[in-house]
Amino acid sequence: MAPVGTGRCDRLAQGCHQRSGFTQDTSHYCEASAALRPGQGFFRPESRPSRDLGVLLARQLGLAAPLRVLDLMTGCGIRALRYGQESPAALVWANDADPDRQPLLQANLAPLADRPGLELRCTALTAQQLLAGCLQRQERFELVDLDAFGCPTALLPLALEAVAFGGVLYVASTDGRSPTGHDRSAAVRTLGAAARAHPASWELALRLQLGVIARTAWAMGRGLQPLFNFSEGRTFRTAARILRRPLAGEERQLGLLAHCHSCGEQQVQSLLRLRQWQVCCEPGAALAVSGPLWIGPLQDPATLAAILAATAPEDPSLCRAAARLLSSLAADAGLPARCWPMAELGRRLGGGPPPLQALLSDLQGQGWEACASGVMPGQFRTDAPWALVLERAGALNR
CATH class of the missing domain: 3.30.56.70 (N2,N2-dimethylguanosine tRNA methyltransferase, C-terminal domain)
Structure with a gap:
């Protein structure tokens, strides 16, 4: 989709298809179709690959049903702007709890106001307030983007209520210490799990995050299907399809992961078949056990293949870093754990x-x-x- 805009933003947007980064005056930022002012809030240009994958996922979701997108913690609005301009979204709801950011947010999203067939909402509510209102009205979305600062566990029950059956929760956590084993007490509090030091620390964090999402979904009678999981070591991102009910045997994907620091061996057990750990080296060697966590696949090859097939190499919505990431994820379903x-x-x-x-x-x-x-x-x-x-x-x- 071509970007829509007027005046200076329209002229800036003309170059955004070819590059991403700040313009010469450093007050405007270009990325794919988006031209906007980041303002003084938290903004990371380096997170573009995650935004690219979100847009490409939104396009796939829009093929099956009218696409409604909820961007719960939108910041400067770049994700909402790109969803509105680069996917077939019928509704984009951009929310940020800071009311002082509303003038900036509305200015950045102004190009969407003129896009035919798109309803745009801008609000300044806490995520809890917004999600509680959606629950009362039984309003749901095909894509809920929860780009949290810190750990999003407290928001998961309400966020899952806001996802339509077959829709996707795209969640991020910036809490890197707890799920990588550097703050065990915090991991118990926020994840309800043990997190021990592990040589594949990013994957451990993603599996713990998926485990929390799975347990929350199951408690609501729902199922989930991981579509993709990735991290650059600072933020841990999960996209999971939310199903009307769990698939047969889905509970087998929750388990424990043990690592022996003495010999290096790793063992995986499902909670449904939990038994004594095998002796891997000397009898006195201690195992570092993490979990409960997701021990099933991290990526869905079919979804990633469909995204790749539908995306041209020169697509402006996909930067080189995102293309490399997408190819890497498509080649590794995440099994065994x-x-x-x-x-x-x-x-x-x-x-x-x-x-x-x-x-x-x-x-x-x-x-x-x-x-x-x-x-x-x-x-x-x-x-x-x-x-x-x-x-x-x-x-x-x-």
Whole structure:
């Protein structure tokens, strides 16, 4: 969709398809179709890949039904503006709890007021107030974008009520200490889970976040399907389709993940089949157990393939960083849930690790699942025993 605007914003928008970044006077920012003023609030140009994926997801949702988008914590409005200009949205609701930001928000979203077939709402409510009103009116949306500052757990019950059946909750958390094992007490309070130090820390955080969403959805009688999960180490983002009821066996995807810091082995157990942990090295070795968390797939290959197929390489809604991220996620469904850095492999071998692709091919040739992680660069996942991984990696180094 072409951006709509007048005057200076319209002229600025003409160059936004080709680049992203601040204009010469630094008061305006361009990204894809959007030209706006970020103002003095919190804004990260580096988060563009997450906004790109949100727009592409919105386009896919708009193919099946009229698309209503709720941007709960919109900030300067860039996500709402791009949803309105780059997807077939019939409704975009941009909300920010700070009433002082309303003049900036309304000015930035002014181009949407003239877009045919689009209803635009701008409000200054707390997320709790807005969501409670939606619950009273039974108003739901195909896409609820909850870009939270900190941990969003307290908002999840109301946010899930606002998602239409088959719609998507796109949630972000900037709480990096709790789910990566650096603040265990906070993890118990905010996630209802144990979080221990783990070599695949970003993935651990995403699985803990998915676990909270799953438990909240199940308590409401609903199911969920993860569509994509990713992080750059600072913000942890999950897009999950919310289903009318859980799929058969969905509860098996909640479990515990154990890591032995002594030998490096990892073990995964579903809560439905919880049993004694296996002894992986010396009997006195302690396991660092995290969970409950999501042990199922992190990405839905079908959804990601559909997004890729519908997006041209020169699409202005997809920057290069987002294209690389999308391709990485599409190549890794997130199974099995045992993931290691190549650096740890090299350290345990006493030298550099073998080439990643050579190791993966070797393990696959022996019948094991093995692939590169799409969540963290330089990591791999496999269901092969860790001792065998070390043995094969050592053989490849010889």
